Amino acid sequence: MDHRMGEPLVQSRLFGDGRSTYDLYGLVGRITSNSKSPQPPERDNPGGWASLCGSGSRIPEAATTPAMAEVLSVTADSVARCQARAAHKVLNQVVLPGEELVLPEHDDVDGLGGAGEQQLRLNAGTRPRMRVICGPGLRRCGDRLLVTKCGRLRHKEPGGGSGGVYWVDSQQKRYVPVKGDHVIGIVIAKSGDIFKVDVGGSEPASLSYLAFEGATKRNRPNVQVGDLIYGQCVVANKDMEPEMVCIDSCGRANGMGVIGQDGLLFKVTLGLIRKLLAPDCEIVQELGKLYPLEIVFGMNGRIWVKAKTIQQTLILANVLEACEHMTTDQRRQIFARLAES
Amino acid sequence: MKETPLSNCERRFLLRAIEEKKRLDGRQTYDYRNIRITFGTDYGCCIVELGKTRVLGQVSCELVSPKLNRATEGILFFNLELSQMAAPAFEPGRQSDLLVKLNRLLERCLRNSKCIDTESLCVVAGEKVWQIRVDLHLLNHDGNIIDAASIAAIVALCHFRRPDVSVQGEEVTLYTPEERDPVPLSIHHMPICVSFAFFQQGTYLLVDPSEREERVMDGLLVIAMNKHREICTIQSSGGIMLLPDQVLRCSKIAGVKVAEVTELIQKALENDRKVRKEGGKFGFAESIANQRITAFKMEKASVDTSNIEEKAEEIIAEAEPPPEVVSKPVLWTPGTAQIGDGIENSWGDLEDSEKEEEEEEEGGTDEAVILDDTKMDTGGISDIGSQGVPIVLSDSEEEEMIILEPDKKPKKIRAQTASAKEKAPSKSQVKRRKKKRAAN
Numbered sequence: 001m002d003h004r005m006g007e008p009l010v011q012s013r014l015f016g017d018g019r020s021t022y023d024l025y026g027l028v029g030r031i032t033s034n035s036k037s038p039q040p041p042e043r044d045n046p047g048g049w050a051s052l053c054g055s056g057s058r059i060p061e062a063a064t065t066p067a068m069a070e071v072l073s074v075t076a077d078s079v080a081r082c083q084a085r086a087a088h089k090v091l092n093q094v095v096l097p098g099e100e101l102v103l104p105e106h107d108d109v110d111g112l113g114g115a116g117e118q119q120l121r122l123n124a125g126t127r128p129r130m131r132v133i134c135g136p137g138l139r140r141c142g143d144r145l146l147v148t149k150c151g152r153l154r155h156k157e158p159g160g161g162s163g164g165v166y167w168v169d170s171q172q173k174r175y176v177p178v179k180g181d182h183v184i185g186i187v188i189a190k191s192g193d194i195f196k197v198d199v200g201g202s203e204p205a206s207l208s209y210l211a212f213e214g215a216t217k218r219n220r221p222n223v224q225v226g227d228l229i230y231g232q233c234v235v236a237n238k239d240m241e242p243e244m245v246c247i248d249s250c251g252r253a254n255g256m257g258v259i260g261q262d263g264l265l266f267k268v269t270l271g272l273i274r275k276l277l278a279p280d281c282e283i284v285q286e287l288g289k290l291y292p293l294e295i296v297f298g299m300n301g302r303i304w305v306k307a308k309t310i311q312q313t314l315i316l317a318n319v320l321e322a323c324e325h326m327t328t329d330q331r332r333q334i335f336a337r338l339a340e341s
Numbered sequence: 342m343k344e345t346p347l348s349n350c351e352r353r354f355l356l357r358a359i360e361e362k363k364r365l366d367g368r369q370t371y372d373y374r375n376i377r378i379t380f381g382t383d384y385g386c387c388i389v390e391l392g393k394t395r396v397l398g399q400v401s402c403e404l405v406s407p408k409l410n411r412a413t414e415g416i417l418f419f420n421l422e423l424s425q426m427a428a429p430a431f432e433p434g435r436q437s438d439l440l441v442k443l444n445r446l447l448e449r450c451l452r453n454s455k456c457i458d459t460e461s462l463c464v465v466a467g468e469k470v471w472q473i474r475v476d477l478h479l480l481n482h483d484g485n486i487i488d489a490a491s492i493a494a495i496v497a498l499c500h501f502r503r504p505d506v507s508v509q510g511e512e513v514t515l516y517t518p519e520e521r522d523p524v525p526l527s528i529h530h531m532p533i534c535v536s537f538a539f540f541q542q543g544t545y546l547l548v549d550p551s552e553r554e555e556r557v558m559d560g561l562l563v564i565a566m567n568k569h570r571e572i573c574t575i576q577s578s579g580g581i582m583l584l585p586d587q588v589l590r591c592s593k594i595a596g597v598k599v600a601e602v603t604e605l606i607q608k609a610l611e612n613d614r615k616v617r618k619e620g621g622k623f624g625f626a627e628s629i630a631n632q633r634i635t636a637f638k639m640e641k642a643s644v645d646t647s648n649i650e651e652k653a654e655e656i657i658a659e660a661e662p663p664p665e666v667v668s669k670p671v672l673w674t675p676g677t678a679q680i681g682d683g684i685e686n687s688w689g690d691l692e693d694s695e696k697e698e699e700e701e702e703e704g705g706t707d708e709a710v711i712l713d714d715t716k717m718d719t720g721g722i723s724d725i726g727s728q729g730v731p732i733v734l735s736d737s738e739e740e741e742m743i744i745l746e747p748d749k750k751p752k753k754i755r756a757q758t759a760s761a762k763e764k765a766p767s768k769s770q771v772k773r774r775k776k777k778r779a780a781n
Contacts, residue, residue: 186348198346226349264354304350310358314365 004160084144086151087166095153095168101145103132135169152273171271175200175300177236184259184298185229185244201302203241207231211245213253221258228259228304230296235330263306264313270301272324286335287316344430347556355557355622359545365553366392369377373549379610382624384523385501389493392482392551393675396490397775398497402504403517407470415462416472419447421479421490428482435545443487446576447477450491450565451530454573457498463511471503473526487563496606500613501526505758523542532573533594533602537562543581548594562588562653564595614641679747 050333084100095101134140137149147153151170158164175198177183185197188204196204207229212221223229246256276283277297287293291312296304303320307313314340323331355365362370381387385400407414419442421433451457462471475497477490502523505516536557538550547554550561560579566572572592577583616623671680678715 186346188346200345224349225354226346228348228350259350261350261351262354265348265351266482310354310363311360313354314358314363314367317365 017175060160087145088155090153090192091155092152094151095147096150097148099147100141100145101138101147101153101166102143103143117255133165135165135167137170138166169271170267171181173269173301177201177205177233177242178299179236181233181235181236181299182256182300183231183233183300184265184296184304185231185243187223187225187227187229190223190225195223195229197231197244199233199242199244199298200302201242205233205242206243207244207246211247212257213251225260228260228265230298230304232256232257254262259304260306263294263304264317265302265304266317266321267301268303268321269324270299272320273297273299273301273303276320276323282328283331287319289317290335344428351553352557355553356540359540359547359554364547366551368549370546371548371598373598373602374551376605378492378606378607379625379628380500380613380623385497387493387496387500388480388625389489389496389665391485391492391549394485394489396481396486396493397478397480398490398493399478400497400501401474401476403472403474404464404469405472406468407466411459412467413463413470414459415470417452417457417459418472418474418496419451420475421446421447421476421477423479423482423486426481427479430519431482439566441580443490446487446534446563446574447490448493449576450534450574451475454493454530454532454565454567456528456530456532456567456573458529461527463506469513473498473501473503478533482552484553484555485536487534487548488536488549491532491565492602492606495533496609498526499528499531499606499610521567530567530569530571531606532565532567532602533575533599534563534565535598537564537591537594539579539581539583543583544589546587546591548598550681555687562591566592566595566599570596576609633677638713 028031062249084102086104087101088104090101134145137147137151139146139148145166145169149168151169154167155168156165176185183199185199185205185207187195187207188198189196191207195207197207197210199206209215209220210217211228211231215221229244229246231244231246233242233244234246246258248251248254248256269295275298276282284295287295291307293312293316294306295316298304305313305316305320307316319338322334328336358364362368366374368374375390377390379388379390383399386398387396405416408416421440423440423443425431425433457473462473464470465646467502475494477493477497479486479490487600502518502525504518505521505524507514507516536549538547539560539562540547540552540558542559547558550558555561558579560577560583562577562583563575564572565574566715575588613623656668
């Protein structure tokens with residue numbers, strides 16, 4: 001059948017409301033890929049946001065100024081007095097770099113015996129400690145957690161026996177490549193066997209031409225300079241140049257690869273991207289109800305969006321950029337107005 | 342740092358949007374972004390925000406000896422600096438081309454237009470004159486630096502007050518601001534630069550291009566004008582060819598825009614003067630709203646959201662279903678196949694339409710002659726067709742393909758390479774040929 005540009009959008013529109021349209025292109029992988037199988041981040045990993053997007057705790061909206069000021073004054077006091085606070089008391093509050101947090105001690109919960117019975121322990125002196133994972137914005141410092149970024153402290157309850165994850169929710173526009181992140185990159189050079197891809201970090205990432213689905217030495221992928229690539233970072237640390245691939249560990253593309261022509265690429269803050277990629281994000285669901293669209297979120301702050309007409313694409317881009325600064329009510333008003341017109 | 346490269350899809354999207362008269366932030370073709378002017382506590386200090394592009398201007402003065410060839414004139418010195426916080430691409434020593442170009446343009450706009458009366462800056466002829474120094478710093482780059490910089494420069498100059506000087510015979514007294522109020526500079530007119538960005542070799546034009554639009558533009562035309570519609574400077578860069586009427590049109594648009602901007606500047610200066618006179622608070626700190634975190638603030642983008650459903654439905658209704666292409670090759674002889682029918686030999690149709698045209702167009706006297714000719718010709722061609730001799734019509738743009746078959750007559754199939762347009766020339770050729778035969 002003769003396939004023309006714009007064809008699928010027409011067909012999907014005829015099928016009903018826009019909600020299911022992005023499923024038709026198999027883009028579910030792209031949108032929710034960051035919340036699939038959460039791998040626990042490495043200890044002392046300054047990055048590692050990918051798994052945390054799948055956290056259960058909803059990230060609330062920004063606090064109003066008086067509350068913020070109060071909280072800031074409390075933290076400032078504690079920092080001034082160089083006291084370490086208990087981590088579980090500071091949850092969802094603003095922490096500043098340099099603060100130390102004390103992890104709660106874990107009491108014996110084996111209620112086998114009564115009050116008088118005591119367990120015999122091999123290591124009688126030490127108490128058992130929970131395994132706590134410190135996420136982005138925190139660093140281990142002896143027994144304690146040292147805060148390295150300013151933001152709100154979050155905690156995720158563990159499923160298994162370990163103590164859970166602590167991290168700091170901070171806001172940032174500049175991206176630092178992190179292993180495991182799915183990012184949108186722009187191809188800037190082709191040299192020999194690799195493409196140089198700009199992901200917004202200090203160095204361009206290298207992408208081998210074999211790292212595409214179905215690519216062999218004879219069958220090279222059709223990638224030009226200036227194309228957009230959606231891929232995953234496999235090597236990203238401060239000592240080496242980052243490397244990315246467009247293929248997962250099983251050899252399947254899974255939504256990664258060259259992003260099609262047309263559409264608009266724009267940049268937002270990293271915090272907004274994480275908010276949009278959280279599971280059950282209202283914004284994405286409401287967007288899907290408005291028009292049929294294709295959308296790709298990169299953890300480096302880049303969003304690629306494509307709708308049927310240029311005007312719709314522009315509206316979507318402006319709405320997403322504005323979502324950063326709008327409260328929930330304002331956003332609902334805007335969506336209601338767009339849905340009417 | 343290198344600046345972020347522009348991807349192909351962004352470039353394509355921007356150019357397509359411009360063709361549809363749509364801009365990324367929802368402005369119209371001739372719209373400026375919001376201009377905001379704020380003043381500092383010192384005289385001569387201002388910040389101009391054109392959308393997100395921000396320029397800080399500061400004017401200062403000093404008593405120096407004049408230039409030797411201009412003993413009675415003061416000295417003006419302009420300097421624009423691109424701060425590293427303006428864009429990641431600006432590094433010390435890296436952006437020299439752009440910097441030189443902007444500085445040169447600003448100098449031409451402000452110095453050569455003689456907007457400031459340099460004679461009034463003279464204190465003692467040949468010995469002491471005022472040197473006025475205008476320093477402009479670009480704080481954020483979101484496109485159209487030159488407009489913002491020119492507005493900042495002229496606003497800072499209008500706002501500035503120099504210390505009062507009195508000359509009595511040989512004595513020159515310089516008063517401090519506490520002794521006597523400082524005196525404003527003598528400014529004749531306010532030249533403002535207006536930038537026009539051209540796309541697709543001059544077909545589309547945008548006023549006040551943003552940073553994205555500047556990346557994809559073909560050329561830039563900058564016109565510096567004052568509100569009396571006098572052109573102070575005009576510069577075209579990028580190497581595009583502009584027609585004179587395009588340039589005239591741009592100058593008319595620039596006249597309108599400059600009038601609006603000048604009015605805004607006057608209002609801002611007036612407001613500041615009033616506040617200072619009444620003893621109210623002034624300065625940059627006052628212009629930032631209290632009790633509000635400015636990081637969470639954003640300008641409203643006026644994107645047109647109307648008519649989307651209708652347009653989308655129109656597009657869907659008018660979109661044709663994809664044509665069913667069924668290919669059934671017909672094998673005539675081994676090695677020769679035909680797919681599709683091609684277009685029929687439409688010589689007959691041409692004759693009919695020609696006849697009709699000629700009957701309509703031409704007068705009565707010629708009719709009889711021409712009709713005879715056409716009758717002759719139709720007869721001629723049909724004879725030729727029956728004979729089977731291929732006729733090579735040298736004027737025709739359409740190639741006739743002749744398939745030689747062993748037993749049948751050669752079939753003439755015209756390979757349809759011509760569109761409807763080309764039928765017109767062939768019609769005229771037919772006409773010509775007819776007249777030739779008539780002559781013969």
